[in-house]
Amino acid sequence: MIELIDVHKTFGDNAVLRGVNLIVPKGESMVIIGGSGTGKSVTIKCVLGLITPDSGTIKVNGQDVTKADRDEFLTHFGMLFQGGALFDSLHVWENVAFRLLRGRLKRPREEAREIAIEKLRRVGLKSSVADQFPAELSGGMQKRVGLARAIAAEPDIIFFDEPTTGLDPIMAGVINELIREIVVEMGATAVTITHDMSSVRAIADDVAMLHDGVIQWTGPVSDLDSCNDPYVTQFVNGRAEGPIEAVR
Amino acid sequence: MIGAVASLGHATLAAIAALGRIALFAASTLRHMFTPPFYPREFGNALLTIGWFSLPVVGMTAIFTGAALALQIYAGGSRFNAESVVPQIVAIGMVRELGPVLGGLMVAARVASSIAAEIGTMKVTEQIDALVTLSTNPMKYLTAPRVLAATLTLPVLVAVGDTIGIMGGYLVGITRLDFNSATYLQNTVNFLEPWDIGSGLVKGAVFGFLIALMGCYFGMHSARGAQGVGAATKAAVVAASVLILASNYLLTEAFFAA
Ligand SMILES: Nc1ncnc2c1ncn2[C@@H]1O[C@H](COP(=O)(O)OP(=O)(O)O)[C@@H](O)[C@H]1O
Ligand SMILES: [Mg+2]
Numbered sequence: 001m002i003e004l005i006d007v008h009k010t011f012g013d014n015a016v017l018r019g020v021n022l023i024v025p026k027g028e029s030m031v032i033i034g035g036s037g038t039g040k041s042v043t044i045k046c047v048l049g050l051i052t053p054d055s056g057t058i059k060v061n062g063q064d065v066t067k068a069d070r071d072e073f074l075t076h077f078g079m080l081f082q083g084g085a086l087f088d089s090l091h092v093w094e095n096v097a098f099r100l101l102r103g104r105l106k107r108p109r110e111e112a113r114e115i116a117i118e119k120l121r122r123v124g125l126k127s128s129v130a131d132q133f134p135a136e137l138s139g140g141m142q143k144r145v146g147l148a149r150a151i152a153a154e155p156d157i158i159f160f161d162e163p164t165t166g167l168d169p170i171m172a173g174v175i176n177e178l179i180r181e182i183v184v185e186m187g188a189t190a191v192t193i194t195h196d197m198s199s200v201r202a203i204a205d206d207v208a209m210l211h212d213g214v215i216q217w218t219g220p221v222s223d224l225d226s227c228n229d230p231y232v233t234q235f236v237n238g239r240a241e242g243p244i245e246a247v248r
Numbered sequence: 249m250i251g252a253v254a255s256l257g258h259a260t261l262a263a264i265a266a267l268g269r270i271a272l273f274a275a276s277t278l279r280h281m282f283t284p285p286f287y288p289r290e291f292g293n294a295l296l297t298i299g300w301f302s303l304p305v306v307g308m309t310a311i312f313t314g315a316a317l318a319l320q321i322y323a324g325g326s327r328f329n330a331e332s333v334v335p336q337i338v339a340i341g342m343v344r345e346l347g348p349v350l351g352g353l354m355v356a357a358r359v360a361s362s363i364a365a366e367i368g369t370m371k372v373t374e375q376i377d378a379l380v381t382l383s384t385n386p387m388k389y390l391t392a393p394r395v396l397a398a399t400l401t402l403p404v405l406v407a408v409g410d411t412i413g414i415m416g417g418y419l420v421g422i423t424r425l426d427f428n429s430a431t432y433l434q435n436t437v438n439f440l441e442p443w444d445i446g447s448g449l450v451k452g453a454v455f456g457f458l459i460a461l462m463g464c465y466f467g468m469h470s471a472r473g474a475q476g477v478g479a480a481t482k483a484a485v486v487a488a489s490v491l492i493l494a495s496n497y498l499l500t501e502a503f504f505a506a
Contacts, residue, residue: 048377050377077381078381085375103285103383
């Protein structure tokens with residue numbers, strides 16, 4: 001379970017998070033929606049400790065993340081970054097097996113490579129991709145490699161930051177389906193950030209809407225269409241008129 | 249008037265704060281350099297890119313510098329009938345000052361920029377964040393191997409540069425200035441003291457440390473976007489060059505002041 005309690009974060013005079021409260025139950029797939037630049041990425045980076053909140057508490061499985069043993073803590077997480085964030089000096093398989101090649105999960109290179117190839121196959125990539133460099137792959141393939149890297153060490157909690165942004169609708173559908181399958185078969189807790197409604201419907205158990213630095217609405221995905229929160233209806237229907245300023 | 253003084257004060261404070269941050273970064277780098285985990289693969293790559301691939305640049309710089317130096321010393325020396333000191337002064341000038349300083353500056357241009365651009369790009373494309381989430385400390389994985397490799401390889405590059413620089417002077421000496429080949433070499437070898445060479449190598453190690461440190465520091469603190477990386481790269485080269493020249497003066501004072 002992940003709990004965020006009154007989390008604030010300001011960059012210079014840009015107050016991005018102004019009291020975020022959110023609970024993601026264990027084993028659930030939570031999707032955070034919201035416009036670009038509303039602080040969705042900042043929110044999950046706070047959970048991972050990549051950004052330190054100015055105030056507020058974040059707990060994972062009841063433990064305050066600032067008091068956890070960082071190394072141990074991070075072994076429970078997998079993250080797919082918005083831009084993929086693959087290491088371009090390393091082969092695809094070394095990216096996927098990164099965690100298995102060093103640190104506390106270290107194992108022989110041969111074994112790590114086999115696991116990497118298996119994970120690549122799981123996301124629909126051929127083993128011939130393993131020895132290429134990330135720059136040689138298309139956007140959709142890079143996303144899949146990122147996905148394979150995120151699940152390589154079998155994490156309990158996975159974050160997906162805009163998994164379908166920049167992909168064509170068919171590839172987006174494929175990635176959505178993959179994420180859903182992986183989350184279900186691993187039984188992991190998942191938090192996905194997106195502003196793509198098809199992703200929301202494919203991936204979410206629960207949805208949270210972030211706007212103006214706070215969670216405006218949260219509820220099960222089945223309530224999304226019937227809810228009458230003005231922020232949610234404007235976002236879901238993609239209207240220019242509503243409480244969300246269209247020109248920012 | 250008061251505005252001018254105030255802004256000067258601000259600029260001074262900002263510079264001192266920046267130096268403080270760099271000092272803290274250096275201390276942290278040293279700590280990570282000597283505590284596990286170590287990343288031998290990264291270290292090996294850094295040795296190759298920083299050391300081996302800098303050899304041509306350092307060699308070219310040294311040979312032309314040594315050659316020009318020989319001509320100038322001959323011209324200067326002839327004004328008081330001391331042309332014969334060319335071998336000795338070329339040697340001491342190369343090994344004590346020009347070898348380390350010019351080699352250091354050339355490597356700064358080559359290496360500080362590429363380290364800053366590489367790490368800066370990793371920063372803005374979230375690769376540094378990715379490292380952290382994969383339980384890998386970027387200071388240990390990126391900074392420590394590069395700084396260690398530069399500190400160890402720069403003295404070697406300086407030694408190579410010294411040799412090639414002296415050879416440049418020698419070639420000009422015997423072809424253009426009518427020196428006898430054997431005498432030129434004899435004079436060079438007899439004249440140089442071990443510490444002449446050793447002090448230059450120590451300088452090289454210090455410069456190597458500073459070069460990689462500046463590349464890593466400005467890369468890690470790169471602002472977002474391509475412009476951020478560009479600014480970081482420029483800042484790394486400027487800072488490394490200035491620190492090389494400043495520390496060269498301080499080291500020369502420490503080693504040779506009467
Ligand atoms: N490291 C940072 N330094 C300064 N500003 C930042 C940083 N990270 C994010 N921001 C700002 O915070 C806001 C939210 O960013 P982000 O969380 O990336 O948005 P999104 O909801 O699209 O993921 C943006 O205005 C962005 O400029
Ligand atoms: Mg984002």
